[in-house]
Amino acid sequence: MLTEQDLPELFSYRSAYREPADFDVFWKDTLAEARARQEATLDLTPVATGLETVDVFDAVFPGFDGHPVRGWLRMPRRRSGPLPAVVQFHGYGSGRGAPIDDLLWASAGYAHLLVDARGQGGAWAGGGGTPDPVGSGPAHPGFLTRGIEDRTTYVYRRIFTDAVRAVEALRGRADLVDPVKVAVVGPSQGGGIALAVAGLVPGLAAAHFQAPFLCDIRQATRLTDAEPYAEIVGYLAARRNLVEQTFETLAYFDGLAFARRATAPAWFSAGLRDEVCPPVTAIAAYHAYAGPKQLRLWEFNGHDAGGPEDLATALSAFGALLKTSSRPPGVPSPAPAS
Template identity: 80%
Template sequence: MLTEDDVPELWAYRSAYREPADFDAFWKDTLEAARDHEPRLELTPVDTDLETVDVYDAVFPGFGGHPVHGWLRLPRHRSGPLPAVVQFHGYGSGRGAPVEDLLWASAGYAHLLVDTRGQGGAWAGGGATADPVGSGPSHPGFLTRGIEDRDTYVYRRVFTDAVRAVEALRTSPHADPDRVAVTGPSQGGGIALAVAGLVPGLRAAHFQAPFLCDIRQAARLTGEQPYAELIGYLGARRDRVEQTFRTLGYFDGLAFARRATAPAWFSAGLRDEVCPPATTLAAYHRYGGPKQMRLWEFNGHDAGGPEDLVIALSAFRALLKTSSHHPHQQSRKKES
């Protein structure tokens, strides 16, 4: 486990990851195919006993036009389009119950919490989005599904769904398309980072201990889940190591970070054995926009938990609660 004494060495780390030469062409073709389906957000009111928040069952077309589910939560007392926050959840989880995750709507945002296809049966509430695409041999879990090829890899579909979530929300009369931010913890942070690199014009971003960053180094540093799935897969398929990492090169957060421009807040726990803090810092160093980093000395994968969310709330308020866009020149000073 790392301590405060290890921070200088941690800050000095730079990843050896090199993105594929056709990274941009791959994602351009992928997203153009998805855009054959109109980005509409279909909303069905959900009856709850909440008095300050309205909840809608939200559905939009993702990769292949497949239906992707989420919850859209809105402050009940509102007028006109709202600044919006699109949130992605942790590995194995789902969108949960309608009355959960009320933070962002309570703070005055249109809040779209997006399912991750095929997940939602492990913890913290169920999901409602199937993945109709099959895969070849994979280790139990999600990380290695379709990993034989970049075109069949599950996160191609997941990241495309996430981009389409922002595009669909921007068509809604409830959201101001010029005031949209993305956020998420762990897998959700990795998905948000991909969106930040693929979607222009985002106003802000928040990544808590993002998964899928500096992937090969992460697999060397930790044996914890979900990276244990990748280790187990390659332990059984020793002839697939280089091909597997060629596939993963198209999905590494470091490549998306380099293309992102929205002001961003990163966080990591020095005791995180799930997404090692060095991998979050690797993404931070590659990030193309204004950025801040918070390292939490005695925290693990929670990356500061609610205290870190307080930082994000304050940052988002400064950037999203104005109707006209003024680029924010956030300090790049590091914090620990």
């Protein structure tokens, strides 16, 4: 098992990750380039679903280099004005799925934008609708090593930029959403993307990171042989002279650096039996997080990180923060890990 330490020892873990000196400059320039390319607009087309309480829209906005990125915007049918919003990012290999999937947040009274990760959506669940028009050099099968030879070509530079643009585009629809009450959420890869957005977008109202991927990446490759981190291991087994170059690239995309810059009230969770995203990597991100935060460790769960029970915690917490008449003030002092 990955959790041979007792809980106090596990919780005391601190990562050896060191961020690049020009991390902020790299991301400032990347986002400025995307913003200069095209305004962040959100185009919506109603979708006929047969649902009686939720409206669904095919959503399109310009992402990295102006490339069109798709998602679903779901909203409660009975609404009288701008709503608090939740922007969700999905797990590795999945996509936005079908229009009638993922009805939780809209059913709870939020505008819910579920965003594609470009180039994914062919592995499981309902699939995606966003291609990645950018190619890459030699890569291990999967997505994790595409363009990894350089920080400017790495696939997650495009995916993280798309995610930031999704929030900006949704905030621009003040006819539909309250721009100061926007939260980001996601499981696994989606949690890693949400964490990047939390570190890059100021003024978010809340965040939920469930078993976040892409945190403390080098340590994760030492602890697990499971996919997707095994893609990095396989790539470096074949390209063994590129080890340091590869981790120099990945340092610009590690969730710990984004966590240090994030200030929105946040809820983290991890399963102590998670062999996909080792729990110490979520703990490392939690400790690095600059804003108000809480962490729930699920002793007998794996990569589901508490599943619907954990989502229920986020649902309750978000209600207190996003469904008030004023700008969210934050959360109480963080609870101890449990």
